[in-house]
Amino acid sequence: MSDRTTARRKLLVVANRAPVTYEGGTARRGGGGLVTALSGLIAHHDVTWVASAMSDGDRAVAAEHDGSFEETTRDGATYRLRLVVHDSAAYDRFYNVVANPALWFLQHYLWDLAPELGPEFLAAWDEGYVPVNEAFAAATLEELDREPEAAVLFHDYHLYLAPRLLREARPDVVSSHFIHIPWPEPDYWDALPAELRVAIHEGLLANDIVGFHTERWRDAFLACADRFVPERRGRVTRVVAHPIGVDADEFERLRDDPEVLEREAALIARRPEQLIVRVDRIDPSKNIVRGFEAFGLLLSEHPELHGRVGMMALLAPSRQDIPEYAEYAAAVERAAAEVNERFGRDGWTPVELDVADDFPRSLAGYKQFDVLYVNPVFDGLNLVAKEAFLLNERDGVLVLSENAGAHEELGEWALTVDPFDVSGQAGALYEALVLPADERRRRAEAIRAHVRAHDIREWISAQLSDLDAVRSGE
Amino acid sequence: MSDRTTARRKLLVVANRAPVTYEGGTARRGGGGLVTALSGLIAHHDVTWVASAMSDGDRAVAAEHDGSFEETTRDGATYRLRLVVHDSAAYDRFYNVVANPALWFLQHYLWDLAPELGPEFLAAWDEGYVPVNEAFAAATLEELDREPEAAVLFHDYHLYLAPRLLREARPDVVSSHFIHIPWPEPDYWDALPAELRVAIHEGLLANDIVGFHTERWRDAFLACADRFVPERRGRVTRVVAHPIGVDADEFERLRDDPEVLEREAALIARRPEQLIVRVDRIDPSKNIVRGFEAFGLLLSEHPELHGRVGMMALLAPSRQDIPEYAEYAAAVERAAAEVNERFGRDGWTPVELDVADDFPRSLAGYKQFDVLYVNPVFDGLNLVAKEAFLLNERDGVLVLSENAGAHEELGEWALTVDPFDVSGQAGALYEALVLPADERRRRAEAIRAHVRAHDIREWISAQLSDLDAVRSGE
Numbered sequence: 001m002s003d004r005t006t007a008r009r010k011l012l013v014v015a016n017r018a019p020v021t022y023e024g025g026t027a028r029r030g031g032g033g034l035v036t037a038l039s040g041l042i043a044h045h046d047v048t049w050v051a052s053a054m055s056d057g058d059r060a061v062a063a064e065h066d067g068s069f070e071e072t073t074r075d076g077a078t079y080r081l082r083l084v085v086h087d088s089a090a091y092d093r094f095y096n097v098v099a100n101p102a103l104w105f106l107q108h109y110l111w112d113l114a115p116e117l118g119p120e121f122l123a124a125w126d127e128g129y130v131p132v133n134e135a136f137a138a139a140t141l142e143e144l145d146r147e148p149e150a151a152v153l154f155h156d157y158h159l160y161l162a163p164r165l166l167r168e169a170r171p172d173v174v175s176s177h178f179i180h181i182p183w184p185e186p187d188y189w190d191a192l193p194a195e196l197r198v199a200i201h202e203g204l205l206a207n208d209i210v211g212f213h214t215e216r217w218r219d220a221f222l223a224c225a226d227r228f229v230p231e232r233r234g235r236v237t238r239v240v241a242h243p244i245g246v247d248a249d250e251f252e253r254l255r256d257d258p259e260v261l262e263r264e265a266a267l268i269a270r271r272p273e274q275l276i277v278r279v280d281r282i283d284p285s286k287n288i289v290r291g292f293e294a295f296g297l298l299l300s301e302h303p304e305l306h307g308r309v310g311m312m313a314l315l316a317p318s319r320q321d322i323p324e325y326a327e328y329a330a331a332v333e334r335a336a337a338e339v340n341e342r343f344g345r346d347g348w349t350p351v352e353l354d355v356a357d358d359f360p361r362s363l364a365g366y367k368q369f370d371v372l373y374v375n376p377v378f379d380g381l382n383l384v385a386k387e388a389f390l391l392n393e394r395d396g397v398l399v400l401s402e403n404a405g406a407h408e409e410l411g412e413w414a415l416t417v418d419p420f421d422v423s424g425q426a427g428a429l430y431e432a433l434v435l436p437a438d439e440r441r442r443r444a445e446a447i448r449a450h451v452r453a454h455d456i457r458e459w460i461s462a463q464l465s466d467l468d469a470v471r472s473g474e
Numbered sequence: 475m476s477d478r479t480t481a482r483r484k485l486l487v488v489a490n491r492a493p494v495t496y497e498g499g500t501a502r503r504g505g506g507g508l509v510t511a512l513s514g515l516i517a518h519h520d521v522t523w524v525a526s527a528m529s530d531g532d533r534a535v536a537a538e539h540d541g542s543f544e545e546t547t548r549d550g551a552t553y554r555l556r557l558v559v560h561d562s563a564a565y566d567r568f569y570n571v572v573a574n575p576a577l578w579f580l581q582h583y584l585w586d587l588a589p590e591l592g593p594e595f596l597a598a599w600d601e602g603y604v605p606v607n608e609a610f611a612a613a614t615l616e617e618l619d620r621e622p623e624a625a626v627l628f629h630d631y632h633l634y635l636a637p638r639l640l641r642e643a644r645p646d647v648v649s650s651h652f653i654h655i656p657w658p659e660p661d662y663w664d665a666l667p668a669e670l671r672v673a674i675h676e677g678l679l680a681n682d683i684v685g686f687h688t689e690r691w692r693d694a695f696l697a698c699a700d701r702f703v704p705e706r707r708g709r710v711t712r713v714v715a716h717p718i719g720v721d722a723d724e725f726e727r728l729r730d731d732p733e734v735l736e737r738e739a740a741l742i743a744r745r746p747e748q749l750i751v752r753v754d755r756i757d758p759s760k761n762i763v764r765g766f767e768a769f770g771l772l773l774s775e776h777p778e779l780h781g782r783v784g785m786m787a788l789l790a791p792s793r794q795d796i797p798e799y800a801e802y803a804a805a806v807e808r809a810a811a812e813v814n815e816r817f818g819r820d821g822w823t824p825v826e827l828d829v830a831d832d833f834p835r836s837l838a839g840y841k842q843f844d845v846l847y848v849n850p851v852f853d854g855l856n857l858v859a860k861e862a863f864l865l866n867e868r869d870g871v872l873v874l875s876e877n878a879g880a881h882e883e884l885g886e887w888a889l890t891v892d893p894f895d896v897s898g899q900a901g902a903l904y905e906a907l908v909l910p911a912d913e914r915r916r917r918a919e920a921i922r923a924h925v926r927a928h929d930i931r932e933w934i935s936a937q938l939s940d941l942d943a944v945r946s947g948e
Contacts, residue, residue: 109661109664111585111586112585112586117894117895118767118896118897119771119896184661185659185660185661185662186659187583187658187659187662187694187877188662190583190876190877190893190894191894192892192894192895193892193894193895193897193898194876194890194892194895194898220661293592297593402664402668403661403664416668418664418666418667418668419664420591420664420665420666420667421591421666421667421668422592422593423592423593423596423667424667424668
């Protein structure tokens with residue numbers, strides 16, 4: 001890492017979710033994905049984080065402060081927090097009509113599950129997504145007044161419009177936008193009305209840098225930009241691919257965490273001879289139902305595996321208040337029950353479905369798998385595929401969807417599956433179970449070495465270098 | 475047209491459907507899309523047409539002949555016909571499991587309506603699509619033995635595997651393959667198992683020429699070829715875009731056909747002041763339901779149009795034996811009834827739904843529309859948009875989906891709509907209804923001039939030139 005990228009900087013991180021929420025007078029400091037990923041940034045730089053006030057407690061805290069105020073992360077690092085208070089009806093439409101059901105579903109190619117984008121959706125865009133982005137841009141501008149030299153780092157699909165509003169007010173600001181989910185190819189964006197897809201792409205192109213986890217999403221974005229914004233107004237946007245990494249040291253420290261050891265002992269007590277593990281939130285993009293169907297097909301084709309192989313699905317519940325998610329959770333349960341009814345017998349339950357928000361349990365699963373099964377329909381990156389190999393102790397084999405972003409890095413050491421192809425997945429699971437020991441070891445070690453060599457610090461550093469390159473006009 | 479392309483040639487057309495079917499001892503000479511398009515080819519060249527025997531009568535006729543035999547078109551032109559007799563179970567799987575529900579739906583981005591591609595589908599591929607393509611390749615080879623110098627012209631999505639089988643047996647054959655439906659971008663092909671999408675692309679790349687109606691489908695195919703068949707084995711395939719045209723003279727002759735005049739008189743008797751017309755087969759890709767929803771939205775936003783504007787949907791029934799199509803036809807009826815119940819009143823039915831296989835009626839609609847509404851989800855080309863302007867007598871306005879292939883040619887004179895955006899379509903219909911007379915005329919004349927200048931002869935001629943270029947190694 002060069003001096004330049006380790007020098008202390010002024011940074012404005014803008015993301016919908018804050019590193020902390022307030023309930024009553026209590027701060028709950030989260031360890032969610034983006035906060036974890038950016039904790040190194042917060043530790044070493046002057047970070048102001050602009051985020052939505054989501055709870056009543058958040059709004060109360062925001063009301064106490066005029067602008068940003070000092071907070072600390074779970075690790076004790078100091079940063080400034082700016083909570084943006086939105087009109088609650090606007091925020092509801094922003095979050096529950098536009099950002100999550102429409103943009104997130106669209107960008108995971110779950111179009112058929114997305115809502116009908118009729119007048120109600122268009123109203124939610126105009127009166128929800130637009131004003132929330134305006135509020136973010138206004139708050140960011142105020143924070144920039146306080147720290148005029150700060151670079152602005154936008155994150156993800158909630159804030160596609162804010163960069164352009166910022167650029168119009170401050171033409172010289174340096175800004176980047178990192179997208180953590182897939183970017184569909186141009187045709188697929190037809191699901192959105194023309195002026196909305198143009199607004200999204202124009203918004204992102206108002207940044208100096210737009211970042212993705214893979215070259216595949218980056219190339220798709222470039223193709224979309226060519227189609228939807230053919231006239232670029234002379235502005236140069238650097239569109240980059242930097243796959244996110246994990247904090248390898250931190251993960252390896254968790255290997256002997258007492259809670260993890262407790263969960264692991266329980267898992268060992270009930271594990272079959274060979275164990276297929278999946279670790280996911282229950283959401284339709286994770287493709288859990290087809291995964292169980294593939295395991296059922298494997299068992300029907302290979303009776304010799306009965307009683308010896310099990311699939312453990314370590315699932316975290318997700319957004320059960322949303323009908324599509326609740327229906328999907330029910331479908332997941334049905335699919336697991338179907339396999340168990342068909343093949344289960346005394347002393348052997350083929351599919352163990354374990355639904356709980358229990359991180360130590362997931363880590364125990366990471367240590368114990370013989371096959372790690374990661375088959376999302378589409379996934380921006382998928383950190384499970386990286387994290388698990390840091391802890392695994394059995395030279396486990398990775399069965400990986402070609403549509404997980406991590407496939408671009410890890411594909412050569414994984415058994416690749418098409419997430420829609422149930423029978424191909426059954427075949428890959430079988431191949432994984434019978435792979436010779438030396439080949440298992442070779443692949444597992446290569447994945448581990450890759451994950452260690454390209455950890456979260458590399459991702460942070462790449463983004464800081466990009467910002468420097470913009471500033472110096474390289 | 476150069477002498478070279480008008481010189482008489484030996485051509486082998488390979489397509490699933492023949493220009494004729496036999497019932498009992500009677501030949502029914504069809505006027506279907508491809509036959510009509512290629513009638514000029516048959517008239518001026520030595521054509522052998524290889525097609526599936528579909529009916530019992532076809533099989534009886536095929537049994538009477540060893541190889542091809544002489545037939546005539548409806549217009550009296552002579553050609554040779556080779557009927558390929560398939561195993562009936564294999565043909566059923568080829569046609570009713572693979573080609574139509576899977577490939578056709580996939581290529582129109584109707585993925586969510588496609589069947590689950592499980593073991594049954596894979597079996598239908600192996601034991602249906604593959605053997606039917608093998609039978610086509612074998613029959614084509616036999617006909618080539620008879621006419622060794624003939625160039626082979628494959629057509630459409632039924633025959634993706636045959637060109638490679640032909641190439642392996644006859645490395646020096648000159649072959650082309652024209653695709654009449656859209657080509658999805660690479661990500662969308664994930665709906666098919668990896669080996670199938672590779673086989674499809676390798677099959678097509680075994681041709682010397684692969685043709686599409688638009689640059690958009692061509693570019694998507696090239697992107698797919700790069701992703702799915704990165705190693706090309708040194709073979710050069712020309713991938714071209716030649717939009718198909720219509721026989722303008724023939725259409726204009728039909729203007730005063732007695733049946734057309736009769737239908738037109740009936741239509742005039744009941745038409746409202748301004749008439750929006752759509753002419754389609756009832757299939758989900760045509761997007762008829764959203765079209766009615768858009769019209770309903772228009773009427774709710776513009777009460778001043780009530781009683782003065784009507785939508786006439788001139789629809790041909792399609793494949794009612796297939797559940798998806800039957801369900802879609804029912805949804806079309808419901809959507810029309812909903813608009814009529816909400817807005818209709820004595821003496822004014824907003825939506826007139828006219829379901830019949832009645833070509834003269836469609837031509838009467840072509841003459842009488844004020845707005846022609848063509849809003850397919852995706853469409854390889856859409857000939858309605860071209861044909862209708864040859865006959866229209868009211869300087870009608872074209873409202874055209876950006877996903878119809880014809881949009882690449884006609885878009886600049888049309889009002890463009892996003893087929894998923896109901897409210898945008900309502901807005902475009904309104905704009906079309908109030909467009910000033912001189913602007914209507916300017917656009918309608920430009921479309922008519924384009925269609926006349928780029929008629930079916932140009933399309934045929936472009937394909938013959940491509941074949942010549944391959945032969946001469948240009």
